[in-house]
Amino acid sequence: MGCPNLGDWAYSRWYPCHAGFARIARRGIREHAARCRFEGAALDDIETAVGEALANAVEHGHHPEKGVTVKARELGNGIVIEIHDSGPGFEGDLRHRNRMLLTPRGYGIRLMTMLMDVVEFTDGGRCVRLTKYL
Secondary structure, X not given: OOOOOOOOOOEEEEEEOXXXXXXXXXXXXXXXXXXXXXOHHHHHHHHHHHHHHHHHHHHHOOXXXXXXXEEEEXXXXXXXXXXXXXXXXXXXOHHHOOHHHXXXXXXXHHHHHHHOOEXXXXXXXXXXXXXXXX
């Protein structure tokens, strides 16, 4: 099924589902966000949130024969970024889990929601859509 299509993607890349490629993907999104008029702390927020989403995709969505797709497009007043993996996904809304149930490594989704304006999960958790407004 995949992520719902929002239209033309100015940035669309496929990466192997391997942690070594996360740095390259984060840097590519940061550069694209800079072209979309983001700067300073907002760029750092975007790069960090994308890094968390990629880490989740690699750890939980790892599929040996498939990779991770990273897309971004400019909105009139911001940017939308999608990270899609081919893993098993998850059930329910992880953003509202009890804090005590999360391990010290389990704060990635919470961090994404703190850094971005909108965080959405689709395709059974295999797609995360991150939106940041200028």
